[in-house]
Amino acid sequence: MGFLDIDNVTKSYGAVEVLHRVDISVEEGEFLVLVGPSGCGKSTLLNMIAGLEGITSGEIKIRDRVVNGVHPSKRNIAMVFQSYALYPNMTVGQNITFGLEMHGTPKPERERKMKEVAELLQIENLLARKPGQLSGGQRQRVAMGRALVRNPDVFLFDEPLSNLDAKLRVDMRTEIKKLHQKLGTTIVYVTHDQIEAMTLSTRIAVMYDGYVQQLGTPKEIYDSPANLFVATFMGSPAMNVLPARLVEQNGALHAVITDHAGHDLALRIENAPAAYASYKDMPVHLGIRPEAITDPEGADRNARNVQALPNMVTVTEPAGSDTFVTMTVSGKDCIARMRADADVHPGHVFDFAVNMDKAVLFDPKTEDRIA
């Protein structure tokens, strides 16, 4: 029993099921992020928690109370919308206290709570203004204030940062995380931005096509993606997925790939999970994150199994802190993340170091991770 239980929930529009059997149990104080591309069902799920959309089957429970059919205002939740949804005709103060007013809270108490929240979010000086006179970041704060003042059991965030410019987005991200640490509230947060998901969450549900593809901590999701979708969706640049063949040489499993010239190259796998054995002499997808392919000097010192991969550099993209290098492996573009001052040049062959500790294998048919 969690604090917020999503129990076998489905959603259909007519005959079309858009959300299939979702089961998530959220503990008190957790920060759950629902992440996925648009149309994956994450916003639908959030709206179902909020009570803005009906539940076709299954149950949603908040604090062990089934809330199916309960009006949104009676679920003790608050929501921050993508567009902030500030009432344009009311002042900031009125926006913040509107919910309290609707719930019949006496005016002195409304004023007191508004002051508290305004102080917490540092928007005291904006209380008399209308939303139209605020900047994007200020609106964002007011929207959070409106949610906070209700002191709800669960906060719902629907892509709250996607309307902000890049710099402000990062600042507000930190702000939200600080707020969560300070208040310890339970949060369900929808985003399509995997960096937001990684940085903010205590747990992530990666969604695609109406299914929860994987539910886990950011580290689990990143290091042990359940399938190819999760592997390529999370992380930027995306994980390299290279066609390979699994063979046994000298008593150890090797993933065989080809280099730029088409020559075979075997990368030794250590501590292979038992499941790998059944893929011997079969094609697999080798998944390696860009930061696991680097220059020998920049390789992770704690890595036990670093293998050499001499290959020709096609493109270099200096990004300031790092330099991204593109090469061709097994006929596909493969990106490596190098130190900024790595000495690489297009057209030259370079000895890349591959940290095979971080490599994962996927079944090419089911696209699930082999484990």
Place this chain on the structure above:
Amino acid sequence: MAATDGFAGSGADFRTRLQNWLPKIVLAPSFAIMVIFVYGFIAFTIYLSFTDSRMLPSFGWVGWDNYDRLFRIREWNVAIKNLAIFASLYIVISTIIGLLLAIFLDQKIRGEGVLRPIFLYPMALSFIVTGTAWKWFLDPGIGIENTMHLWGFENFSFDWIKDREMAIYTVVIAAVWQSSGFVMAMFLAGLRGIDNEILKAAQMDGASNFQLYRRIILPQLRPAFLSAFVILSHLAIKSYDLVIALTGGGPGNATALPATFMYSYTFTRNQMGIGASSAVIMLMTIAAIMIPYLYAELKEKK
């Protein structure tokens, strides 16, 4: 997207269920009014058109008799012919004038803010006022013809309004005067909606002004053309007030239109069955134009 799609379910509390029903309850009176006063009335009129109603509705079924007789009444055929002349000229001339005014106004004209309201104000007037005004200008004894005579153009003659053959064209003049400014406004809105960068690109491609309009701008005004056509044709078919005020349907019945025909057969000649059948024909004509248009408009929105 709806704000909610309902929280229907066994667990729904009373207030939630009430909230689910309120929108429908609020819409219900309008729906009832529409069903009775629009579609019920249409059904009733259609029914009457198959009966022997004279001065009062009566329910003796006569089949297609009224339609049969309707198309053998000379005045109805005059009305149909007049409508064809009136509608086609009204639509074509209003569209041309409206389009030219819009294009010219869109040339960064000084005083556009003064000109635009002048072109458009007749649309705010009643057709009765328009008819009253034009009736006297077109009256040869006192209007333009008389004025020209006083100015010394003794041979000037402009007596269409008294001429059975030409009178219908005076209705066109007055109607164009009233509505062409409106068409202008529609086209102007269309022109202002065209992406300026497309025009710049076309000029880079070496298009002359004429080519620019013919090849780039006019094709993009298609929705405005369509709207203008639909609105003007439906106004034309409904035209009643203007003819009453301008010519009273005369001389004789030379400027009768279906709308005036319907009124006079139903309410003054006590031929309600025939009047109803003429109204049905009018409705069908408008429906043939409006329904595909509205259907397309509503479908696009979904």
Place this chain on the structure above:
Amino acid sequence: MAAASTENAVRSSNAARVFVYLFLLLFALFYLLPFLIMLLNSLKPLEEITGGGMIALPRQWTIEPWLSAWSTAQIGVQPTGLRPYFMNSIMMAVPAVVMSTVVGALNGYVLTKWRFRGDTLIFGLLLFSCFIPFQIVLIPMARILGILQIAGTTPGLILVHFVYGIGFTTLYFRNYYAAFPTELVRAAQIDGAGFFQIFWRIMLPSSGPIIAVSFIWQFTNIWNDFLFGASFASGDAAPMTVALNNLVNSSTGVREYNVHFAGAIMAAAPTLLVYIVAGRYFVRGLMAGSVKG
């Protein structure tokens, strides 16, 4: 509509510009002259019109035709002038405009923010009702008004205009509210506001422009209506347009053109005034009725 979008894009030569200005001025004259002539001739004694042509300025300015049209001219059989009919039109238009706007606003709110299965069909049916030729409802309407005992009265006309105005007002508010962010309604729901609270506290305060459009469009349409007025409100209850037509076409005595013109301007004055004061909203109403956004 204010900013010229084709700025810098379409250039034309000087000769062409002269032609453009001439063309526009010519048409400005075409649209203005009839009204100016009416105005001039309404300020002349009758002999000047019959004897001196219409275009000339009055030699002797007089407001006599206006006074006559307003309070003493023969309308039908009574020498009452247009005043009582002007009042009829006001008494008819104001309630009908208010009622149809209120209902249209609620309909638009429901049809955009509380959508349900079949709502597009209902809207389509309402929309089509804007465009029916009213001849198709004249006969049954006359019967219903008779049954309700309001045939030939102003309340009867109010009902008629209210009923057939709902389609347009619903169209306006629906298109306007369709662009109104639905998230605001959702936020208000989570805040605990009910159906009417959301309408009253969130939607209406932002509906100023569309209320203006609806008021103006409805007022213009209802004031200018002739068909319903002539069909359902003869005699004392006739609206201004019907009375004006009676004045102009009364066959008794000399045709007092100057009085007719004064009467026509009186009949035009309220809608013209609305147009001059709030032309922007008038144009928006016209456009909304034509290009269903």
